[in-house]
Amino acid sequence: MSKFKRAFIIVLDSYGIGREPDAPDFGDDVCNTLKSIAASPKYDTPNMRKIGLFNIDGVGCGTPVDAPIGSFARLRELSRGKDTTTGHWEIAGIVSERPMPTYPNGFPADLIARLEEAFGRKILCNKPYSGTQVIKDYGREQKETGGLIVYTSADSVFQIAAHEDDVPVEQLYDYCRTARKILQGEHGVGRVIARPYTGEYPNYTRTPRRHDFSLDPTGDTMMDALQRKGLATIGVGKISDIFAGRSISRSLGINKDNVDGMEKTLRVMDEDFEGLCFVNLVDFDMQYGHRRNIDGYAEAATVFDRQLGEFMSKMREDDVLMITADHGCDPGAPGTDHTREYVPLLIYGQHVRAGVNLGTYPTFAMIGATISDMFGCDLKTKGESLLPRITK
Known part of the structure; x- marks a missing residue:
């Protein structure tokens, strides 16, 4: 029987941690969102660092801690895309083998x-x-x-x-x-x-x-799996929109900004539920990544980390927190587009093993597989559950 009752996934929209090997196929050269913002004097994220952010394989910046308090991994995107929908769908378990259509010359x-x-x-x-x-x-x-x-x-x-x-x-x-x-x-x-x-x-x-x-999801998701068991699936921010409302038991709506999104999430922590709270914080991408604002992105990360400290202090014994991203949007890279990057996975909770470097995995769908396994749900996905490796 799982030791976890509530799972919180917080997606730091576009918080990539380094160029994927196939980045040139997506028009990207050197890119590392985290490296760009961590060099800013506005950047200070002690809580993410304590969980193990700079201990992740290949981040190429920051100072790792000697004794991380969480488990951590680097995830590679398997889907043929580098956008919000594709990234979130893959987190939830859907690998998109064909890229969604784009129109560099406008629509026909x-x-x-x-x-x-x-x-x-x-x-x-x-x-x-x-x-x-x-x-x-x-x-x-x-x-x-x-x-x-x-x-x-x-x-x-x-x-x-x-x-x-x-x-x-x-x-x-x-x-x-x-x-x-x-x-x-x-x-x-x-x-x-x-x-x-x-x-x-x-x-x-x-x-x-x-x-x-949004387009209706093209496959089974972790939210579908949880709903089949009658468990909660709470969306904060763009989550309901990204999944066309499917299998979202309650949506707290679009956030005014990242701070508002975290305040909503902190209020959800006061509720007694069993299941998932899935959070998207879009300002990193929309306000700072696309606008190539390094200091703004760094400052937003610092503000989030302060709220993260409050979140961690409120966690119950049977809670688990996962922090990840859906793609990169390196504010230090040329242009204004997303960047094809690995994303972090930080996992923290009283029943989560500390200091476990999970290494690099080939798909974001590891998250959906792990959440489904955590609640004893069946989900057909290319991801594999990390639950045996992370649970004390």
């Missing part, structure tokens, strides 16, 4: 024509674009024509931006739901994203009412 004309007919509105832009720049460049035309600004990125995403005065947010969400139904199969992008904004040219501001409409 026949698809755009089909979408315009479905929307009853003109589509503007249709290019890869920065989300802040695209509304500046197309905002006036959007207002003049009543059209919808459609753009993409290096990720598998279809994004629709519109001014809230011209297209009310609920209507924008309806357009996204329509697009989600159309964007399947060959054009099954990972996410359709609503991007509402306000303001006057040239001072437009994106609002917090962004909403993601």
Whole structure:
């Protein structure tokens, strides 16, 4: 019988720890998110260091501790992608052997024509674009024509931006739901994203009412496995969106920021439940990684680590904590895209063995396999359970 009643997985979105061997296939050269931010004077993460962050194989930075208080590993992504959806799905047990479609030259004309007919509105832009720049460049035309600004990125995403005065947010969400139904199969992008904004040219501001409409997961997940046993699956932040709401028993919604996400998680710790609390902290990626803000990323890591200290002090005897990431987004690398990197796995709890270097594993799905094993659930996945190695 498992010694664990509650599991907390905290995904530090984009917190990579070094270039994977196949990084050139994804357009990446030298990249190491952790190394870039750990060099900043703003970086100070004593709690993650104590668990074993700098003891992980190949991190290439920081000072390891002599006696880590947790178990730790380096995980390689097996899926053919380096985006949020692919990474989280793999954490949960799904390995995506085919990359989700991307559109470096925009979406094909026949698809755009089909979408315009479905929307009853003109589509503007249709290019890869920065989300802040695209509304500046197309905002006036959007207002003049009543059209919808459609753009993409290096990720598998279809994004629709519109001014809230011209297209009310609920209507924008309806357009996204329509697009989600159309964007399947060959054009099954990972996410359709609503991007509402306000303001006057040239001072437009994106609002917090962004909403993601994800592709339905293509396989069995650890949440599916837990739900089959009647266990809790609580999502914090983007988790429910990433999994299209499937097998999430309760979602605490999108976070205002990382601090808000951790505050929600700390409140969940006061509840008595059996199962999983799955947390995504997106600011590392969205606010700092893509914007190549090394000091900002480092400072966000420092703030998280302080809240982590509070989290650890509140842990119950039968709790387990796993800290990981879904891909890299090295703020010291060229460009603005995600980076193909290994991710950390830090595991801590009273029943977790201390000082265990688990080594390097070939898939993030080790996490989903371990969680399923922890609660006696069946999950078919390419990952293998680490439970025998980490349990005291």
